[in-house]
Structure formats: structure tokens, C-alpha cells
Amino acid sequence: MHQIKLADNIYYLGFNDRRTHLFENIWPIPNGVSYNSYLITDEKIALVDTVEKQFIDDYLERIDGIIGEKPVDYLIINHMEPDHSGAVKAIRKRYPEIVIIGNRKTFGIIESFSISAENMIVVDDNDILDLGKRKLQFQTIPMVHWPETMVTYEESNKILFSGDAFGSYGTLDGGVFDDEINLEFYETDVMRYFTNIVGKYCAHTQRAMKKLAPLDIKMIAATHGPIWRSDLNWVLSRYSKWSSYEMENGVVIVYGSMYGNTQKMAEVIARQLSERGIRNIRVYDSSKTHLSYIINDIFRYKGFIAGSCAYNNSLFPNIETLLSTIEHMGIKNHYLGIFGTYLWSGGGVSNLKKFAENIKWELVYEPVEEQGSLKRDKFKLCVELANSMSDKLLGN
Ligand code: FEO
Numbered sequence: 001m002h003q004i005k006l007a008d009n010i011y012y013l014g015f016n017d018r019r020t021h022l023f024e025n026i027w028p029i030p031n032g033v034s035y036n037s038y039l040i041t042d043e044k045i046a047l048v049d050t051v052e053k054q055f056i057d058d059y060l061e062r063i064d065g066i067i068g069e070k071p072v073d074y075l076i077i078n079h080m081e082p083d084h085s086g087a088v089k090a091i092r093k094r095y096p097e098i099v100i101i102g103n104r105k106t107f108g109i110i111e112s113f114s115i116s117a118e119n120m121i122v123v124d125d126n127d128i129l130d131l132g133k134r135k136l137q138f139q140t141i142p143m144v145h146w147p148e149t150m151v152t153y154e155e156s157n158k159i160l161f162s163g164d165a166f167g168s169y170g171t172l173d174g175g176v177f178d179d180e181i182n183l184e185f186y187e188t189d190v191m192r193y194f195t196n197i198v199g200k201y202c203a204h205t206q207r208a209m210k211k212l213a214p215l216d217i218k219m220i221a222a223t224h225g226p227i228w229r230s231d232l233n234w235v236l237s238r239y240s241k242w243s244s245y246e247m248e249n250g251v252v253i254v255y256g257s258m259y260g261n262t263q264k265m266a267e268v269i270a271r272q273l274s275e276r277g278i279r280n281i282r283v284y285d286s287s288k289t290h291l292s293y294i295i296n297d298i299f300r301y302k303g304f305i306a307g308s309c310a311y312n313n314s315l316f317p318n319i320e321t322l323l324s325t326i327e328h329m330g331i332k333n334h335y336l337g338i339f340g341t342y343l344w345s346g347g348g349v350s351n352l353k354k355f356a357e358n359i360k361w362e363l364v365y366e367p368v369e370e371q372g373s374l375k376r377d378k379f380k381l382c383v384e385l386a387n388s389m390s391d392k393l394l395g396n
Contacts, residue, residue, distance in 0.1 A: 308348035314348075
């Protein structure tokens with residue numbers, strides 16, 4: 001294997017996963033994902049995070065290939081989620097004297113994963129670990145995106161080992177650093193990683209970025225995706241924008257429709273938005289498009305219009321899942337429209353109204369509900385809904 005260095009004696013030890021279909025067993029990763037660990041060889045040797053357990057054998061071999069029979073002295077755990085802590089037990093077995101570095105909250109989680117909490121050092125903000133020529137500084141960034149999350153800052157080369165923050169879906173196909181790859185390939189995966197995984201914790205992300213701002217950072221080495229060294233602003237500006245809900249003028253329309261009546265309402269609304277000058281319009285059938293992608297576009301566009309038929313006196317199930325995920329993530333600051341259909345009893349639009357009450361986004365127009373197929377009166381109301389949405393977005 002090539003030895004990939006971030007700087008003298010600082011090695012990239014990442015693995016590409018092209019087999020897993022769903023990250024966290026929820027989120028589709030058609031482009032795969034990388035699990036990034038790092039090795040620092042100084043007078044003392046330190047690992048920063050580990051990898052997912054399917055890579056343990058190759059991981060240990062790669063470490064051996066760099067340090068031979070020398071022991072690893074420290075394992076720094078920035079984040080305990082199993083995609084990064086999967087090899088902790090194996091590392092401990094291979095290096096029985098290793099000292100684990102984590103913060104107070106790390107250790108409760110370690111024990112809950114049945115990993116012994118012996119031989120550990122608890123660090124807090126601004127604490128320093130001296131490796132010899134290099135010093136490592138620690139900063140906690142809670143809830144980005146677990147409570148124990150922290151970052152490790154290598155002072156000599158000004159490298160921030162950032163855990164999941166600034167990470168991405170997508171394997172590293174040859175290129176590892178941002179200047180070695182075409183970032184267009186990663187644009188959506190970086191955003192989808194943020195919105196899917198970190199999106200619930202936008203306020204925490206803002207706090208973390210503020211806390212880390214005084215550090216002079218020349219490189220960001222996350223636990224997934226590219227290492228940022230040439231244009232840090234590419235990812236920092238995006239995180240800043242997304243975590244502050246800075247959105248574009250556009251509308252996501254998503255519907256649940258069994259036989260096409262609710263879909264027809266969506267098409268009318270979409271066309272009218274276009275007639276009124278809205279150029280970013282994404283229409284999704286909730287039965288076809290995974291909510292991972294829909295949520296991504298909800299973070300991108302300010303307008304959201306949801307439609308549901310009545311299904312067993314309630315919402316269409318995929319719409320119910322999407323809306324409860326939006327509520328759970330606490331996504332903010334959207335304009336909202338709702339519509340739907342029923343035949344013999346309601347349940348679709350009535351539950352969309354409950355969603356509107358809970359989420360507290362601005363409802364731009366009265367709910368539009370049709371019985372059966374779309375007819376002239378409700379057609380007009382769909383047009384009016386679209387007009388109200390476009391007026392809001394365009395500031396008319
Ligand atoms: Fe990549 Fe939160 O684990």
C-alpha cells in the first residue's frame with residue numbers, strides 16, 4: 001500500500017467501504033463511504049480514532065507497516081460511534097499498554113460498549129498531550145453529533161482532526177486530499193452527510209465553529225471523506241451556510257399518492273410556481289425517493305409543500321415518516337404549503353395541519369384538500385397556493 005502522509009510522520013489510515021448500502025442502516029450511500037483514521041509517529045506514537053470493524057485486519061497490518069514492532073502509546077478517541085470505534089478492542093489487544101485519551105463523556109460510552117475503562121486519560125478543553133516534537137490540543141464539540149464528540153488539534157502542522165465534522169459520504173477513489181479530487185463529485189455527498197447526520201444539531205455546529213475559530217487551522221482531517229488542505233473555505237463556508245439555515249429561493253414539493261390524484265395537485269402547484277418565476281423546484285414522490293435526498297433539498301430550499309392522500313384515516317406512511325423526521329430534526333425557517341386528497345374520510349390533510357402546528361413554519365396559504373380527482377375549484381386553490389409561495393419567496 002502507498003503510505004499517505006498529511007505531514008512528516010503523520011499518516012492517513014483510511015478505508016473505503018463500497019459494500020454497505022445504508023449508513024447507520026438508514027441513509028443510502030450509493031457512492032460508498034470512507035472511514036478515516038490517522039497515525040502520528042513521534043517520540044510517542046498516537047492513533048487518532050480507528051475504523052469500522054470490517055477493516056480491522058488490514059488496519060492492524062497498515063499500522064505494522066509504518067511502525068513495525070514499536071507499540072502505539074496513545075489512542076485518541078474523538079468520537080465513539082462504532083464506525084470509528086470498531087477497532088478499539090482490537091487495538092487494545094494488539095497494544096496492551098496503550099493509553100486511551102477521551103473526555104469525561106467518552107468513558108461512559110466506552111463502558112456501555114463493554115470496553116474496559118482502565119488505562120485511560122480524561123482530557124478537557126485546551127488540555128495538551130505532548131508526543132515529543134508535537135503537541136496535541138483537545139477541544140470538545142458536544143453534539144456534533146454525539147455528546148462525547150471532540151476534536152484534536154496538532155499544533156506543529158496546524159492540523160485539525162475533526163471527527164465527523166466536515167466529513168462526507170463517498171469513498172476516496174485514489175485522491176485523498178481536496179486538491180487531488182474533483183470536488184464536484186462530493187458536493188452532494190458532503191451536504192447529504194451534513195444534513196442527514198449532523199443536521200439535527202445546527203446550533204451545536206454553529207457553537208463548535210465559533211469555539212474552533214481562534215485556532216490557526218491549515219488542514220482539516222475528518223473521519224469520513226476528503227482531507228481539506230487547499231481550500232478550507234470550501235467546506236467551512238458550506239457548513240456555516242447550512243447550519244444557519246441560509247437557503248436558496250426554491251421549493252421542494254413532496255407527495256404521497258396511491259393512484260395519482262394527489263400527484264396531479266403537486267404537478268399543478270409546480271407548474272404555477274414555474275409560471276411565477278421560481279426556478280428551483282424539486283418534486284418528489286415519497287414512495288420513490290429516499291428521505292435522505294428529500295431532507296437534503298429541504299436544507300437547500302426555503303419553500304416546502306407537502307401533499308398526502310388519506311391512508312387508513314391518516315397520512316400516507318412515507319409522508320408520515322418524512323414529516324416526523326423533519327420534526328425530530330427540528331429543521332427551521334421554511335415557508336410551508338399543504339395539500340391532499342381523500343375519498344370517504346380524511347386523515348391526510350388533517351394530519352398535515354398537525355405537522356404545520358408542530359413545526360411552526362409559516363403557512364403561506366390555507367390547506368387545499370380535494371375529494372377524489374382534482375376539479376376546477378381546487379385546481380384554482382392549488383394555483384393560489386403556488387402564487388402565495390412564490391410571493392413569499394420573491395418578496396412580492
Ligand atoms: Fe462517523 Fe458519528 O460517526
